[in-house]
Amino acid sequence: MKKYGIGLCIAAVLLAGIVYGSYRYSLYKLDNIDLSGIGDTDPSGNEFLTVDTMDQDRITNTTKYVLEHYNATDYSLKEEKKNIPAEFVGKTREELIEYLKTYEEAPDIEDLEEGLTSFELISFSKDRIVLRKTYQPPAKDYKYYLIEENGYITVYYMDKKTVYEYTDIKVEILPEEIQKQIRSGNYITDIQQLYNFLENYSS
CATH class of the missing domain: 3.10.20.420 (Bypass-of-forespore C, N-terminal domain)
Structure with missing residues (x-):
């Protein structure tokens, strides 16, 4: 009976040693895991890698x-x-x-x-x-574009989008041939030609 008790004590000591050894080994492994490649997590718990925009x-x-x-x-x-x-x-x-x-x-x-x-x-x-x-330079050296808007002449740059000047010149008072040119879109080659036109037909 005495021998049986001693055997149980030895077995318990051995088991405790094994458990403790396993615990220490686990701690060692955790301490040596490389976490450098793991990023943060989003609210759902999924991992993502963070990018430092300052490195760009x-x-x-x-x-x-x-x-x-x-x-x-x-x-x-x-x-x-x-x-x-x-x-x-x-x-x-x-x-x-x-x-x-x-x-x-x-x-x-x-x-x-x-x-x-x-x-x-x-x-x-x-x-x-x-x-x-x-x-993409135009075929001719046009710089301005005249068109009728709301009955009046509006002067655009050659892109036909940027307004150079809104005028008070009514298209209906112009000679018939000029009216046709304006209504179909009339190109002006330079600033002097434009000034001459505006002076001739301004009220």
Whole structure:
């Protein structure tokens, strides 16, 4: 009976040792798991990897800037090295592309007159960016477009979207031939020709 009790004590000690050893080994394994690749979790508990946007390339005031001018009529391409515009500094690739799209919708007057059709990003890095303006010059050197609106002449730039001037000239008072030209859309080649026309027919 005594031997039986001693045997039970030894077995209990061995079992306790095994349990404790397993516990210590588990702790060791947990301490050495690499968690560096695990991201945060969303509210539903799914894991996702976080992206630090600060690591993206951004334009600085030392970034080299090349602007290409492409003529889609004669297929000529000219390069111009320029200083980085202040509004470019700090922008990422995606932010610059969005800026160019916005500019395309409302370009400056000079680009309008030259027939700008697109402004796009060719290459991007923090050291150098290349942009391209593509132009489709009109067949003739027209700069202004006259059309009838609500009975009066309105002067547009050649893009036919940007208003140069709303006039008080009634189309019905013009000579019949001029009326036909205005109603079908009349092009004016330069500012002097436009001034002459407006002076002749203004009240």
